């Protein structure tokens with residue numbers, strides 16, 4: 242894809258008899274957030290590990306700013322990743338030591354690594370733990386540090402596998418704000434989360450993986466519009482009399498103020514006809530949300 246910062250083509254990964262990742266292709270462009278969604282065990286983390294060069298695929302290729310990171314590991318200085326679990330940082334080092342270590346390992350000089358580390362620790366409220374060994378931090382603090390580790394070298398590409406897991410409300414909001422700011426600054430972000438309202442708030446594009454296969458990749462707005470389809474909300478000025486209500490129910494209208502109706506425009510006319518002459522407050526096409534899309538695409542499969 243044109244000017245993608247990260248591209249993957251035809252990734253396959255097998256664990257024994259299990260095909261955990263099947264023919265996965267993805268791209269990340271500058272300035273976009275891709276929400277990478279799927280049920281437990283769908284293959285998200287496995288894909289993210291391949292994209293961040295922690296796991297060699299059986300087939301397929303990855304290009305990071307045009308380079309193959311498996312052959313040219315120095316390309317990885319352009320990438321930051323938060324991975325599931327606690328493998329992101331060294332437990333016997335302090336947060337400051339970790340951040341300086343990762344900063345220098347990914348190309349910063351010692352002085353700027355230290356400066357940036359302190360600024361990030363301050364921004365995320367971890368300064369008072371800067372000198373405490375990571376194994377003595379709370380789980381949420383460790384998760385925050387995992388994110389700072391991914392940000393320390395200011396990479397162009399960020400892969401965030403459930404970055405807000407276990408974070409308190411305030412910190413989770415800070416991370417969301419940060420994700421937005423990074424995208425605005427032209428970074429490419431992949432975000433894995435089970436919090437679909439977070440994905441909906443942040444994503445520009447959505448990819449859904451199911452049993453190892455990417456079953457959908459689409460611009461978020463277009464996706465939501467497509468799924469909103471024929472789905473209307475009706476509000477009346479007052480409750481309808483029982484006879485009208487019975488007719489509405491017969492036409493498949495659900496709920497009561499607001500009423501919900503699924504059907505095409507012609508069917509909607511029958512509903513409006515049944516309502517006459519009761520005054521309407523509002524008739525609108527309902528909006529789909531990502532949860533609805535997700536359930537329709539993979540929920541019952």
Ligand SMILES: Nc1ncnc2c1ncn2[C@@H]1O[C@H](COP(=O)(O)OP(=O)(O)OP(=O)(O)O)[C@@H](O)[C@H]1O
Nearest residue numbers: 256259261279280281282283284285286287288325
């Ligand atoms: N190292 C491994 N050895 C064997 N099987 C594995 C290994 N890693 C992952 N799997 C299997 O691959 C499948 C995909 O796992 P993965 O961790 O990628 O799922 P996920 O989409 O990240 O799920 P979750 O939402 O639960 O984090 C699962 O069935 C898992 O058990």
Ligand SMILES: [Mg+2]
Nearest residue numbers: 285286287325
């Ligand atoms: Mg996972």
